[in-house]
Amino acid sequence: MTNYTSQRPLALALALSTAMVGGQAMADGHAIDLEGKTVEWIIPFSETGGSAKWANFYAPLLAEALPGNPTVVVVFDPGAGSTKGANNFQEMTYEDGTTIFGSSGSTQFPYLLSDPRVRYEYSDWNVVLASGTGGVAYLPTDLAGMLGDGGDASGIAGEDFIYGSQGATRLDLVPLLAWEMLGLNVEPVFGIEGRGDGRLMFERGEANIDYQTSSSYLSGVTPLVEAGTATPWFAFGALDDDGNVVRDPTFPDMPSFKEVCEATDGCETSGPQWDAWKAFFTAGFPAQKMVFLPAGAPQAAIDTYTAAFEEVKARADFAEISAARLGVYPQMTGPAAQVALESGTAVPQEAKDFVINWLSERYGVVLQ
């Protein structure tokens, strides 16, 4: 029902742009000019979520960096766990480069799991930015004391764990599968509204295992660690250039999940279970948030946006302002973004089948 292709600013700018586009395109065949226009950045979540925070951070910087300094506004199209907004975006075709879309791990997971609600196709879209993140698992200090060398989980295998979860088919799939691979007996309590609520449940002593994304860990859990109530266990990790799981550069002192898995008897770092975990980890963390132009965008538009995001990254103060507002995330453009998109949306069929089967056996979730 929502018709984004004929938005107000676009229409207002129509008269202007038809007059100008011709001359401008001649002058520079490799860039589109957005002067006097309004770029709408569609976020398929509500105003209050993490994706909103991410887009609100980038929007003013992007406006400065795009040729013609257009106004960049963030618009929200929430619904059905972000599949609605993505479906709407799929219906749009490229017009003049004033519509971009910000997807998240929650948009990728249903796509990977062949959820029937998904009517969008990532390969139709054109990626211009990919932002990654990491995740840190932590425990109450007394339980963390029972861990073996290198984070060996054998010592806590007999404990009853409660974990506040947003749902097994969401990003929580990655930690849930990790707990299971480590042989932990974890009961997920579903229905919390965000990871912040999960942390609160941990602080109240109701949950006794939790994870947070890098930036939330730094702001929300570090004070608990300093107070002695929580102890970090492992960071999921990061991918090196060859696609191996290595230590997260944000948390070089924490073992990666791979190290912890190797240290724990019964946890394998090869085989279908590991491949499935790694595939979904890659989709959910190192390639978590991406910016797309709609299907049919010409190379000039893709180049323009890529150059703009590169300019944002190249700002002298970027490391400082992004660390404070986004956490220490890798921000990828150009070929790196393309690689992130591919590793984040192309999961081997075996990994997909393994997870679909695991979800149905363990949680009774039937997706088809």
Add this chain to the structure above:
Amino acid sequence: MDVFLTAMPALGDAFAMILQPHVIGYLVLGVVMGLCIGVFPGLGGIAGLSLLLPFMFGMEPVTGLALMVGMVAVVPTSDTFASVLMGIPGSSASQATVLDGFPMAKKGQAARALSAAFASSLFGGLFGAAFLTFFILAARPIVLLFQTPELLMITIFGLSMVGILAGRVAIKGVVAACLGLLVGTIGEGSAQGELRMIPREWIFADSGSFAFEMYQYLGDGLKLVIVGLGIFAIPEIVALLRQDKAISDKANLGGGWLEGVKDWWANLWLSMRCSLIGVIVGVIPGLGGSVVDWIAYGHTVQTAKDKSQFGKGDVRGVIGPESSNNAKEGGGLVPTLLFGIPGSGSMAIFISAVALLGSGSIEVGPSMLKNNLDFTYAIVWLLALANVVGTLICIAASGGIAKLTNIRFALLAPFLFMIIAFAAFQSRQEIWDLVALFGIGLLGILMRRFDWSRPAFLIGFVLSGPVERYTNQAYQIGSSRFRRSFEDGLEYVFSPIVIILIIITLLSVVIGLRQAKNIQAEGDVASGSKRAPLIFLLAVMGYAAVAYGNASLVPDFAKTDRVIPIFVATIALIGAALLVVQMIRAKETDAIFADRELQDADVNTYGLWATLAWFAGLLVATALVGFILALAGFLLLFIRFRAGKSWGYAAGYTAFGITFICAMAWTLNRDFPPGLLQGAFDLPWPLT
């Protein structure tokens, strides 16, 4: 003493930060912007803050905070205008204000009600800030005591307010609340994501098909703004329109603003208790503030000696909720600032906006108290200051704005309806928002007609999510504790706080039911024929039965998404069955057959369906040609034919209305619902 030693220097720094001319200037600017947005029903902090976000990047932290806090703080003050003058809840924070505020306006005491409300708001705001200044340092461990069973009990306590607001026939109130709970469960279950009241096949339907569109719309459930406006605003607008006169027929707006302030002063003790309720409920994360006004209203009624005037225009019914809703804003800062967990949608935006300020060094969350105590205090006292500024402006304006109640309602209604439709459309930005508003509005009209408590319905709806979530979570965590050891489980489920809350709830229910007959949330309603009330009851019963049947289809692995709908539907069915039995036995004149159509027959100039047809027409026209074109036609024809003005007058009115709504949408950067026409042609804004 430690507390003082930490607090005092930071407090001094905070005041040094706030009391600078440019900071005060930005605060006033924020307050004025907040008032301009908050005065329109359904638009509040979220819309306002989204407007400010683009300017926050790199802004000096204190000025940015002043601007944002100024805007957020006045919304629960300014929304009182709509609640009192029009009977439309301006936001979820002032739903209870409608119950007594609007009858006062009808009696020509609008100015008195408004100033009493503003005085209470001011007091609540200041009380909240003063309380927080010290409490915030000690709050963390106290807040952490509220585990899931405690949260569940507070939710149930909130539900027990239905007892007070049930109306003359208590079972009807209970069934109304159950209906609200059931409507609140529509969509995906919070625990397992199972669909309720939506056929599973719809997920598989073709893209763009009706079924798939409906799934995408209803999957996330109905939004409070739509249900709140539909259940209260639409019935009031339609009822007033049918009588074709002004809201207040008294030419003299007797009892000016001074009298309202005196009323508040006379009930200072009540105002203080309700402020305390506001702070406490606001402090607890997870509940939000949407029930605090009902709890305060319930408390006001329970502690009053003479209850005969509640629901008919008792000023105490205004003072209670209004004291609590501003105090709640202060309380709500605790989960937001201390835990980084927003208590409401606007607080969530506030958190992300704070990160954009300055160099991004202020991080909302657990480190806030340690690293930024001065900023924390600056926020608390900016909030207090914004309340003072906002209240002064509102009191100054109330005399003038109250005159709106003397305008013939036929001239006011189209404008109001335009604003409400626009606000509802902000929920999902789809035409279904308008359809849902109309549908819930129809339910509201019927509930009002047959004297079913709409407050009870709304409380049920608001608490539906928390009830389900906390029940499931407490059950799950509780069973895990019991498996560990029996004592451990018992200690978890029956903590001292839970036991105290159970006692309070039981007292509240007993007292409430004993008094319910005195408090008529829907006013006096005459009884008459049997047929119409019975048909409505059977329809409600039918819905409960369908909800029961639908929920029973949820498979076993997802039983957590089944328990609450089944339980609530069962109670609703039992209640409805009891009512049917009573109806068969009772005489036609019994209160159970209340039917407002009979009572208002002599004052109604126009029929219900003729009046509704105007709005249905707007809806259908919107689906065809989009909102703006449809609205232009609606305004023009309505003013010409229904209000009986000249074509020239109607054209002027229409031009003003369209200009106004476009200016508002332009400022907020919003679009309007498109129709089939827009699907076929690309039209320039605002026709899109």
